[in-house]
Amino acid sequence: GDSVTQMEGPVTLSEEAFLTINCTYTATGYPSLFWYVQYPGEGLQLLLKATKADDKGSNKGFEATYRKETTSFHLEKGSVQVSDSAVYFCALRGGGAQKLVFGQGTRLTINP
């Protein structure tokens, strides 16, 4: 079945550091790919998405590119802030289905 694998956390960085959180997937067909973010005590929020190969999703300084050849959707940000501290989830939606398959989540902590 479809699956998503994220890099193990937790990840701790200093403010203004460069961030990469790796995400790879296994799916049949052409899935849509997502990054969701969960701030402490809250539900998940969509951060960005890409629906076809080579698409780049971007939001709030975060970017991820849909790479079909490597089945990856890595999340990047050039300069992180303390307010980016949260848990980040990579997810996919297989073609024709509405349900999402989530990765295990990566906890990110940014120190001032």
Added chain:
Amino acid sequence: DAGVIQSPRHEVTEMGQEVTLRCKPISGHDYLFWYRQTMMRGLELLIYFNNNVPIDDSGMPEDRFSAKMPNASFSTLKIQPSEPRDSAVYFCASSLRDGPSTDTQYFGPGTRLTVL
């Protein structure tokens, strides 16, 4: 819109008691999802509905769990009898199949359930 509304936000109960979690999806959305989040198992999809009809309940852990959606604006997740291993945060999410935000699931704030 007020977003997805869940109640209660926190629930503490004793083993063996019945627990009912409630969700009001975003008005006009045609899909509703129930998830469970624990440290050990991460985020798991329990069941989802389309136009009030259950589509996939393969994630429901066992017969003690049941979910209903009597109308487009309300859903319940019931656990009877509850057990300590049911302690988790339960999220409800809704989405719209067609439109500019298709694919996006909107999550509620969650219900933190503790079973003693």
